[in-house]
Amino acid sequence: MRMLAELAKLTALDEGSAQSFKARAYQRAMAGIEAYPGELGGLTKRDLVDISGVGDATASKLLELEATGKVAKLESLREKYPAPFVELIKIPGLGPKTLKTLRDRFGVEDIDSLMDAISSKRLREAPGMGEKTEEKIARAVERLGLDSEERRAPLAEAHGLAWAIARRLSEVEGVVEAVPCGSIRRFAETVGDVVIVVAATSPAAVHETAAALPEAAEAIASEEAKTSFVTRAGLQVDIRVAPPEQLGAALLRFTGPTDHHAALRQRAGDRGLTLSERGLLDGDRVLASKTEDAIYEALGLPFAPPTLREGPDAASAGDWRDLITRDRIKGDLHYHSDRSGDGRSTLEQMARAAVEAGYSYVAFTEHGEDLAINGSSREEMKAHRDRIRRLDAEMEEITLLHGCELNIGPDGSLDYDPEFRLGFDWCVASIHSHFDLPEERQTARILTALQDPAVNAVGHLTGRYVGRRPGVDLDIDAVLEGLAVAGVALEVNGALDRLDASSETARAAVERGIDLSIATDSHHVSDLVRMGYGVRYAQRGRVPADRVLNARPVEEVLARAAARRG
Helix, strand or coil: CHHHHHHHHHHHHHHCCCCCHHHHHHHHHHHHHHHCCCCCCCCCHHHHHCCCCCCHHHHHHHHHHHHHCCCHHHHHHHHHCCHHHHHHHHCCCCCHHHHHHHHHHHCCCCHHHHHHHHHCCCHHHCCCCHHHHHHHHHHHHHHCCCCCCCCCEEHHHHHHHHHHHHHHHHCCCCEEEEEECHHHHHCCCEECCEEEEEEECCHHHHHHHHHCCCCCCEEEEECCCEEEEECCCCCEEEEEEECHHHHHHHHHHHHCCHHHHHHHHHHHHHCCCEEECCEEEECCEEEECCCHHHHHHHCCCCCCCHHHCCCCCCCCCCCCCCECCHHHCCEEEEECCCCCCCCCCCHHHHHHHHHHCCCCEEEEEEECCCCCCCCCCHHHHHHHHHHHHHHHHHCCCCEEEEEEEEECCCCCCCCCCHHHHCCCCEEEEECCCCCCCCHHHHHHHHHHHHCCCCCCEECCCCCCECCCECCCCCCHHHHHHHHHHHCCEEEEECCCCCCECCHHHHHHHHHCCCCEEEECCECCHHHHHHHHHHHHHHHHCCCEHHHEHHHCCHHHHHHHHHHHHC
């Protein structure tokens, strides 16, 4: 899938259009493979072509990747479009066609040359640009942190890469476990370096495999306990190998952050002990090393989940038993089927997936009519409601709610008329447009939407895509006050590229007594994994289970919606 995604991106650049036939062909193939229930490994070309969206050329590339670990077409595109140039496509306003023009006309190859063209006011000379566009691009570069010396990758980019490498290393003989650590394990929004701790009885075999990984574009170092390399996208990967009996100590050390581990070392020192990646030692005697739990216990501390190891209270003797966990989630209140234009799984498929995920209820919140292309008209929503009611009657193991994701207009207006909105079981209201309004107008549109009794939660509060689109500017204190007064829940969106609202905002909401809804915003059955992501991100905000709306029975959720409408 990562190969096809990269091919689609580089092909769009090569052809100067995100809508090019070849780029869209790769995207269709990805959608078909995503829906394919089996494994691709071992399939023949005929089998692959039988998968929806996979054509002859794509099938050949999949077989080439399986046989050689590389795809010649992709290698040639990578050479033509180096990673620093490809990174520019993250910037709003710089599509494939514009980037091609800037490269040909001004020699723009990376962030530095782009900023040079902006500072010299040359960018505005390009067709369709102008002074305002130039300023907008400069502001986006700054807000995305792309001009920072300390460049960090979005979690959405690093997470899949890290776990794919960990899975591959876990197959090496002698490997007991392979775990991505650092910012990934702490579930931070962005990642500096990828660190993977491998517990193995044969370090040499791990290092040999790591050095030969297709992701390793440039080797940095290989020594007894570590192999390091840089990926084509410029992300450094460190493979740390430890004896199985020292796994807990290595996880603790390389999960970090530095100040948390330093606080634990200080606590150990105060007791006449030493703490290192070898374990907690009393002289030469190992007190604890195999598990993190044992080390915390030996230090007189409750186990701190990795998501809580940042901040001034991270190494204190806190009680985290009330923290929200995945097993406490009972349902999902932001959920799409293919009734939404961007949905990719049917109502029935999404309902069955919800049952398999252990939900006792789910709210199908299809896009409202004001969202271009993806929205649903009144007639379509009524027909969809009837389908939901019929399916709900057939499925005893789950309650299906008919909801809507309402669009918050620039003035705070919402889809449909008030009476029609009140006919939904549950409504999420979200921003999908007009991201450049000033802070006071963005705040006002949210506060206006909160006054509508049909609104039960605010979805992906700032509308951000981490590393690709900055969130809207909001007066967060004013918005939280509005949520508290209106009795509207704040969503924590579990999509890795959103993670919105932020963990800081979630923590502030909890302090004000505001309920939160942890949601997947699923558009395909494969998206349900986001609930685990959303829970871990909410943990960073110290969100307790009793403040999570969808950790409660459906009767309480419906009673809350009814009270708001009443």
